[in-house]
Every structure is written in structure tokens, then in C-alpha cells.
Amino acid sequence: MTKVFIVEDDPLMSRMYQKIFTFEKYEVETAGDGEEALTKIAAANPTIILLDVMMPKMNGLQVLERLKADPATKNIPVIMLTNLAGTQDAETALSKGAVKYIVKSEHEPKEVADMVGEIIAGYTRNDIPTAA
Numbered sequence: 198m199t200k201v202f203i204v205e206d207d208p209l210m211s212r213m214y215q216k217i218f219t220f221e222k223y224e225v226e227t228a229g230d231g232e233e234a235l236t237k238i239a240a241a242n243p244t245i246i247l248l249d250v251m252m253p254k255m256n257g258l259q260v261l262e263r264l265k266a267d268p269a270t271k272n273i274p275v276i277m278l279t280n281l282a283g284t285q286d287a288e289t290a291l292s293k294g295a296v297k298y299i300v301k302s303e304h305e306p307k308e309v310a311d312m313v314g315e316i317i318a319g320y321t322r323n324d325i326p327t328a329a
Contacts, residue, residue: 200224202243204234206252217306231255250279265294
């Protein structure tokens with residue numbers, strides 16, 4: 198089963214995304230801050246990670262850097278999910294290895310789930326074995 202890992206410090210937002218992804222038949226795990234995320238992601242081995250930028254203890258960009266530096270997690274696609282609409286933040290996140298930068302206020306949760314599905318489909322399409 199496809200596993201979505203949501204890193205979000207706002208409990209209401211976390212529950213909302215957890216519900217939509219569960220409804221869409223994804224397995225969901227969550228973390229409320231960057232440190233917790235790094236600990237849990239290593240054990241969870243998620244298919245994709247949704248990562249908030251503004252969080253306590255360690256922000257999303259710091260978590261992204263750590264994930265991409267670790268051989269065990271560097272190939273997991275990471276979507277930055279934030280309320281920060283600045284192009285500077287988006288460019289920084291993408292340059293550090295994020296596959297997409299989504300501004301929460303510009304998209305309904307269902308749209309976010311659809312975008313995640315498209316990204317997962319793109320990643321799994323590359324993993325289809327070829328005939329020998």
C-alpha cells in the first residue's frame with residue numbers, strides 16, 4: 198500500500214490531510230515537528246512525504262536537507278506544503294531536492310491528494326521492470 202507521511206505542526210491541518218489521504222486509500226503516518234519526522238520517517242519508509250516549511254524545533258527546509266543527505270531517504274519524493282507563497286522559498290526548496298512546492302491556501306485538500314497521486318504515478322512508472 199502507498200504510504201504518505203505528513204509533517205505538519207498544525208493539528209487541524211494534519212487531521213484534515215490525514216482524512217483526505219485515508220479516504221483516497223493511502224496509508225498515512227504523521228509527525229508534528231521536524232525532529233519527530235526524521236525519527237519516524239527512517240522507520241516508516243514512506244512512498245512520499247508532505248513537509249510543512251514553518252515548524253518548531255527544525256523547519257521543513259532543514260528536514261529536507263537531512264532527508265536528501267541520508268542514503269536511506271534521499272530517493273523519497275518530498276512535497277513542500279506550506280502557507281508561504283514566496284517564490285524565494287519555493288526555489289530554495291526545489292533546489293534542495295523537493296519535487297513540488299504547494300501553497301496550502303491555493304489548493305483544496307482533494308487537489309493536493311490528486312497532485313500527490315500524479316507524482317507517485319510518475320515515480321512508480323519508472324520502476325516498471327522491462328522484459329529481458
